[in-house]
Amino acid sequence: MNYELLLKENNLKITPQRLGILQLMHEAGHISIEELFASIKKQFSSISLATLYKNINAMLETSLIKEVKAPDIKARYEISKTPHAHLVCHVCGEFKDIHFDIARVAHTIADDNGYTIDDTSLIVSGICPKCQ
Amino acid sequence: MNYELLLKENNLKITPQRLGILQLMHEAGHISIEELFASIKKQFSSISLATLYKNINAMLETSLIKEVKAPDIKARYEISKTPHAHLVCHVCGEFKDIHFDIARVAHTIADDNGYTIDDTSLIVSGICPKCQ
DNA sequence: TAGTTAAAAGATAATAATTTTCTTTTAAGT
DNA sequence: ACTTAAAAGAAAATTATTATCTTTTAACTA
Structure with a gap:
């Protein structure tokens, strides 16, 4: 999967953090903010939770990713397909x-x-x- | 609609606050916490937001009510049908x-x-x- | 390929949403 | 009416999310 292209198509700047987020999201299929933050910190130890939220919101706005919310379960995010x-x-x-x-x-x-x-x-x- | 029976069937105590919540929920069809709190205060001026949350959660647990969440929109609650x-x-x-x-x-x-x-x-x- | 610029990252503070704790009140069953 | 467990209310605590500000960096241009 070409994450750089995905970002480019959606007019979002390509950053290492965004590529990491998309990679993790793709591997997991769907992932919560918590899980994502825990995993992404292994690659970018100083990444800020604010950065994560900002990127999630940016990618939601362009519909590059999608939020899935079920009862009793925290929201999860997945690459739109x-x-x-x-x-x-x-x-x-x-x-x-x-x-x-x-x-x-x-x-x-x-x-x-x-x-x-x-x-x-x-x-x-x-x-x-x-x-x- | 018999709200007392609904509560009884779900083993929840019948309280004026709960009856008010169900009534408003029924009239609105589906309603957000915010809207519900604003409306219920007209009947019970001193009702606490904590009470509202506790009741919503209690009624969700028994499936007497249901949460509906759509993208970009605050969660709404409705009586299960x-x-x-x-x-x-x-x-x-x-x-x-x-x-x-x-x-x-x-x-x-x-x-x-x-x-x-x-x-x-x-x-x-x-x-x-x-x-x- | 360095220089410029707007956007993103990171840190922190602020806000908003939800839950917890504790005391008082009340519904429901003797 | 009496008893008891649950609910209400008030306030504080916790959690989730967003905003602000400074530093860094991606992307574009000369």
């Missing part, structure tokens, strides 16, 4: 991408109401087999 | 219930993965006709 659903265990926190095409459904809903879609989120939250 | 989608304008904040049956889709996803469902949320976020 084709819309998909999330299955979340609220006991152990397991977070799974589900390749279900939510775009069709979303378009039907939005069109019926004259809306333009910017984001669609389908989150199924429950208990995974291990936690039952 | 049959699962439905939400359409949100992130410009003016308009929040619309959509009577689309998301349960079927959710069950398919959950069953395929051995999950038990506790909650399903489909949020389509975009720009409403007025804000375009």
